[in-house]
Amino acid sequence: MNGLYIHVPFCERKCGYCSFYSVAGREHEIDSWLDALELEAASPFCGEVLNTLYIGGGTPTILNISQWKKLFEIINRNFNLENLIEATVEANPNSLDDEKLKILADNKISRISLGVQSLNDDELKILGRLHDSYKALKAMEAVKKFNLMLNCDLIFAIPSQTLKTWSKSLKGVLNFADHVSTYQLTLEPETPLGKKYKNSDLNEDGYKFYRYVQYYLPKKNFIQYEISNFAPEGNECRHNLLYWNHDNVIGLGASAVSYIDGVRIKNPDNLEKYLTHDYVREFENLSGHEKSIELAILQLRTKYGIKINETLPEIIEKLNSMPEDLFIKTPERISLSKRGMRLGNSIWCELIDL
């Protein structure tokens, strides 16, 4: 399986919590970015057969119609899409409209991942999002009008959020969504929100929201197939499954990461350097041992877990020494229980040190 990830590093404005690589207010540089991308796409991977495509960011929907046309020309000219099984575009409710949805749907895009984050206007303001709940609902409605699969991203542990507002947001997106991703708000110290809530214990509060989502979504047939992801059977994100299985993913664009046959290749988090081709990619060649540990951690994130006979004995031994209620064990596999998923970070810490 092969995937292509394209990172669009532009946003209208920076959200207060965001630590992803993106630049705000530089839409005038999108055409130059497309030129740089065109050069990068004509790389050793040119002609590669793709099974999945994921255009993320940043805010891909910031591109105008002629920029989308150019992007699809670049993809079609450089890759073979005959075996494509899924193509996702990340979208922001503020910059998604029918005209853009039409060009996406006309160019093999099958899935929209919409940054809803909350359906509570106060929480959206705290996060520094540009949209309100009405815009989010309209965007969800529009995606479904074009018969595209819809993932909604939601954030929990937002300052002032209660279980009631969290439950309303979840319920609201379920009227439209085919897939839900939920993330705990992380207060990175360098972000405006991180600075504002520097001394608070907000991160401690995430537990109850996460427990609630683990209880609520499965009742609605949204199975937790990964620590942050829920979907009815068959709606899982195929592109993300590539990462969790160490399959090959080609990454293009400033800050994109490729993973090819055990080698991780990182583009610079720097648009200027990317535009002027003035950069050297970072290569990380994982040793066999590192690869096995990383793969076990990635696979344990999913409901499928690890295959016992394909995993290093010391990993199995370590997992067997931890409390039983963290795991679901069969003779062939070990995966995390709901409680194990809640405590995933502590489990990874134990494995990383092996």
Ligand code: SF4
């Ligand atoms: S839209 Fe997404 S990538 Fe852009 S600033 Fe907000 S959170 Fe970050």
